[in-house]
Amino acid sequence: EDQVTQSPEALRLQEGESSSLNCSYTVSGLRGLFWYRQDPGKGPEFLFTLYSAGEEKEKERLKATLTKKESFLHITAPKPEDSATYLCAVHSNAGNMLTFGGGTRLMVKP
Amino acid sequence: DAGVIQSPRHEVTEMGQEVTLRCKPISGHDYLFWYRQTMMRGLELLIYFNNNVPIDDSGMPEDRFSAKMPNASFSTLKIQPSEPRDSAVYFCASSFRGAKGETQYFGPGTRLLVL
Numbered sequence: 412e413d414q415v416t417q418s419p420e421a422l423r424l425q426e427g428e429s430s431s432l433n434c435s436y437t438v439s440g441l442r443g444l445f446w447y448r449q450d451p452g453k454g455p456e457f458l459f460t461l462y463s464a465g466e467e468k469e470k471e472r473l474k475a476t477l478t479k480k481e482s483f484l485h486i487t488a489p490k491p492e493d494s495a496t497y498l499c500a501v502h503s504n505a506g507n508m509l510t511f512g513g514g515t516r517l518m519v520k521p
Numbered sequence: 522d523a524g525v526i527q528s529p530r531h532e533v534t535e536m537g538q539e540v541t542l543r544c545k546p547i548s549g550h551d552y553l554f555w556y557r558q559t560m561m562r563g564l565e566l567l568i569y570f571n572n573n574v575p576i577d578d579s580g581m582p583e584d585r586f587s588a589k590m591p592n593a594s595f596s597t598l599k600i601q602p603s604e605p606r607d608s609a610v611y612f613c614a615s616s617f618r619g620a621k622g623e624t625q626y627f628g629p630g631t632r633l634l635v636l
Contacts, residue, residue, distance in 0.1 A: 445624065454525075454612050454627035455564075498564065502623070507552065508577065509625060511564040 417512035432484040440504030447498040525628035539601040546615030
């Protein structure tokens with residue numbers, strides 16, 4: 412059974428204070444690992460897909476990296492508008508479904 | 522494209538009533554997914570369709586829940602009768618099967634409150 416664990420559950424940062432969110436996973440053959448951002452009252456918004464260990468993707472202040480066991484979402488010099496819940500999900504070769512982690516709630520204070 | 526469209530955005534009903542949630546996927550997508558999100562359990566997959574055919578409904582909590590996809594541009598999730606524990610946000614998502622892992626695009630959700 413695929414499993415995804417995200418840590419920490421919540422993270423408070425000062426504006427400009429860089430940090431990383433972790434997504435650990437076990438999966439029977441990784442087809443893709445996805446990062447989503449979710450704002451309160453809205454649906455998850457797609458950020459990145461990573462397919463193989465060593466791959467990296469960047470978008471503005473966010474960079475996602477992938478190893479065989481985990482993925483990191485690095486946030487450089489965050490701003491208050493980066494405050495949201497960040498969700499990680501895996502898509503395995505075993506089926507067509509995504510398995511989501513519990514999310515990390517990020518709060519960036521000015 | 523307008524993205525995934527869901528209606529209603531909010532629904533308040535009384536226990537025992539029938540609730541129907543609606544979803545219009547992104548045009549050209551051949552997969553459609555229904556999820557439920559709660560604080561306690563996070564995001565859970567209920568059922569998904571491929572080319573309008575239900576493929577896996579193992580996440581549907583019980584027989585009170587049913588889902589249909591009569592055509593490529595419309596799906597419904599029905600709860601009959603509804604119970605207070607069904608209160609949650611229900612999301613619809615769609616994707617297109619490519620060579621690699623497919624990206625699912627989510628709708629804005631329907632916030633359901635059963636009194």
